[in-house]
Amino acid sequence: MKQEIEIRLEKHGDITIFDIQGDVTVFSEPFFNKAYKSANDQGLSKIILKFYENAYINSGGIAVLIQLLAETKKNNQLISITGLSPHFQKIFNMVGISKFARIYSTPEEALANM
Amino acid sequence: MKQEIEIRLEKHGDITIFDIQGDVTVFSEPFFNKAYKSANDQGLSKIILKFYENAYINSGGIAVLIQLLAETKKNNQLISITGLSPHFQKIFNMVGISKFARIYSTPEEALANM
Amino acid sequence: MGTEKEVIQVLDEHTIEISLPNQLGYERIAMACSATFARIVGFSSERVEDLKTAVSEACINAMEHGNKNDPDARVVVNMHYEDRVFSVSVMDQGKGRWNSDECCEEPDIEKKIMNLQTPRGLGIFLIKNLVDQVEFNLTTSEGNMVRMIFKMTG
Amino acid sequence: MGTEKEVIQVLDEHTIEISLPNQLGYERIAMACSATFARIVGFSSERVEDLKTAVSEACINAMEHGNKNDPDARVVVNMHYEDRVFSVSVMDQGKGRWNSDECCEEPDIEKKIMNLQTPRGLGIFLIKNLVDQVEFNLTTSEGNMVRMIFKMTG
Numbered sequence: 001m002k003q004e005i006e007i008r009l010e011k012h013g014d015i016t017i018f019d020i021q022g023d024v025t026v027f028s029e030p031f032f033n034k035a036y037k038s039a040n041d042q043g044l045s046k047i048i049l050k051f052y053e054n055a056y057i058n059s060g061g062i063a064v065l066i067q068l069l070a071e072t073k074k075n076n077q078l079i080s081i082t083g084l085s086p087h088f089q090k091i092f093n094m095v096g097i098s099k100f101a102r103i104y105s106t107p108e109e110a111l112a113n114m
Numbered sequence: 115m116k117q118e119i120e121i122r123l124e125k126h127g128d129i130t131i132f133d134i135q136g137d138v139t140v141f142s143e144p145f146f147n148k149a150y151k152s153a154n155d156q157g158l159s160k161i162i163l164k165f166y167e168n169a170y171i172n173s174g175g176i177a178v179l180i181q182l183l184a185e186t187k188k189n190n191q192l193i194s195i196t197g198l199s200p201h202f203q204k205i206f207n208m209v210g211i212s213k214f215a216r217i218y219s220t221p222e223e224a225l226a227n228m
Numbered sequence: 229m230g231t232e233k234e235v236i237q238v239l240d241e242h243t244i245e246i247s248l249p250n251q252l253g254y255e256r257i258a259m260a261c262s263a264t265f266a267r268i269v270g271f272s273s274e275r276v277e278d279l280k281t282a283v284s285e286a287c288i289n290a291m292e293h294g295n296k297n298d299p300d301a302r303v304v305v306n307m308h309y310e311d312r313v314f315s316v317s318v319m320d321q322g323k324g325r326w327n328s329d330e331c332c333e334e335p336d337i338e339k340k341i342m343n344l345q346t347p348r349g350l351g352i353f354l355i356k357n358l359v360d361q362v363e364f365n366l367t368t369s370e371g372n373m374v375r376m377i378f379k380m381t382g
Numbered sequence: 383m384g385t386e387k388e389v390i391q392v393l394d395e396h397t398i399e400i401s402l403p404n405q406l407g408y409e410r411i412a413m414a415c416s417a418t419f420a421r422i423v424g425f426s427s428e429r430v431e432d433l434k435t436a437v438s439e440a441c442i443n444a445m446e447h448g449n450k451n452d453p454d455a456r457v458v459v460n461m462h463y464e465d466r467v468f469s470v471s472v473m474d475q476g477k478g479r480w481n482s483d484e485c486c487e488e489p490d491i492e493k494k495i496m497n498l499q500t501p502r503g504l505g506i507f508l509i510k511n512l513v514d515q516v517e518f519n520l521t522t523s524e525g526n527m528v529r530m531i532f533k534m535t536g
């Protein structure tokens with residue numbers, strides 16, 4: 001069984017975009033940890049999590065994102081989320097993620113507002 | 115169980131586009147018959163079958179298309195097919211449909227060449 | 229034991245059943261199956277998304293908790309549509325009884341962010357919020373069963 | 383009867399099984415299921431499309447011919463992936479034996495267009511052309527079974 005996720009990092013000034021392709025599940029934890037560490041090593045201050053409309057995100061994956069939000073909160077880093085389908089926007093509101101991360105439709109919109 | 119197909123007719127000079135939304139199966143026969151009759155009543159001479167990339171077409175639907183091709187052939191009418199996914203282009207070649215209908219990627223391309 | 233019910237499922241013309249290996253990731257197959265069924269009977273794409281997430285969470289729980297990740301266990305998903313009611317039952321082979329009301333603290337995002345609550349524990353919360361009705365305390369001869377109900381509206 | 387084989391299927395960790403009512407249209411559920419499974423194990427999207435069409439045609443034949451459109455009959459689809467081989471078996475409850483080589487004229491588009499051959503009769507042709515291997519002459523205790531094999535390449 002392939003658990004596929006790929007996170008590519010893109011720097012835009014002091015903002016790092018995590019370009020997240022694939023499934024966000026409990027198996028994604030090491031990928032997010034690695035991405036966060038490498039962004040931190042480069043002295044980031046802001047993060048955009050760029051999702052795609054057809055992403056599969058389950059509660060295990062949301063738990064991984066909550067851990068990331070906890071880290072950014074602790075380190076006083078701003079974090080935004082983009083590209084969620086209406087369904088996952090609803091889910092992220094339900095869980096309360098949207099209290100700790102601003103939700104934008106596109107990375108461009110997030111970049112302009114952070 | 116809903117067997118959903120909708121065929122809308124669009125006139126472009128002497129060409130009628132059949133805009134085919136939904137599943138092309140054995141249940142589509144009355145829809146194609148009706149569309150063909152109404153286009154004929156308006157004195158059409160050429161037809162474009164406009165499919166969509168995500169169409170579901172099975173062998174029962176292909177049989178319905180073959181009957182339509184047989185009619186157009188009998189009546190000396192030109193017929194083209196557009197919008198097929200690469201998979202269904204392959205299937206239509208396999209079955210030999212492409213010997214009796216020209217396959218184009220878009221209706222615009224078909225309109226320009228008929 | 230007052231709330232425990234033993235359930236027998238029949239495979240009639242309104243019923244689809246799928247049997248999966250107990251492998252994380254394979255919940256996607258149950259999602260695709262139930263989503264296609266629900267689309268055929270006419271659910272909106274919004275409701276289909278809700279269904280997919282609920283089915284996914286119930287299957288993952290069956291795999292992780294019910295079947296305790298045993299690769300030889302099975303997860304059986306039974307889908308039924310009749311009289312504008314779509315029901316999905318997810319069955320595991322876990323003998324351990326549990327009660328969704330007693331088992332878990334309500335998720336609290338503030339606590340989770342402050343590390344005062346585990347980041348996990350969202351599955352049952354999501355299911356409860358996405359379905360029209362759910363029963364967690366059902367048992368079959370094999371193990372646990374969760375039954376979720378989606379009603380056709382409009 | 384030389385080519386007839388009686389087959390018993392087991393549900394192991396490599397196997398997914400789905401049971402469908404005998405209703406045209408429900409083949410889409412088997413398609414979604416097998417497509418998701420094949421994607422998970424790594425088939426290309428081109429091969430997944432081939433698989434979907436082959437599964438669709440085998441299910442429709444099981445419904446129309448094997449089960450003679452009986453709404454109370456079932457179609458069971460068993461999917462197995464192991465050692466880079468994906469196999470799909472489609473079982474009906476039709477007792478009538480048939481032979482794919484003897485049963486049907488090879489489709490000929492010229493004849494079909496000239497009304498010299500039925501426009502139908504394409505299902506088995508498509509299956510043969512899309513799969514790596516297929517056996518039509520299998521039987522189970524219940525009825526007919528068609529087994530299609532897709533090999534992982536590259």
Ligand SMILES: Nc1ncnc2c1ncn2[C@@H]1O[C@H](COP(=O)(O)OP(=O)(O)O)[C@@H](O)[C@H]1O
Binds near residue numbers: 295324351
């Ligand atoms: N099928 C099941 N069998 C046994 N226990 C279960 C089952 N589903 C859920 N539970 C129990 O309910 C708890 C909460 O589940 P859930 O909200 O999905 O969060 P998580 O799976 O992250 O713990 C689980 O930790 C488990 O103890």
Ligand SMILES: Nc1ncnc2c1ncn2[C@@H]1O[C@H](COP(=O)(O)OP(=O)(O)O)[C@@H](O)[C@H]1O
Binds near residue numbers: 474503
């Ligand atoms: N599962 C089956 N059980 C019995 N007969 C079958 C089955 N599948 C196919 N057949 C026979 O093979 C013939 C050809 O099938 P096919 O190529 O799919 O075309 P069609 O279904 O349009 O006739 C059918 O007409 C039927 O006689």
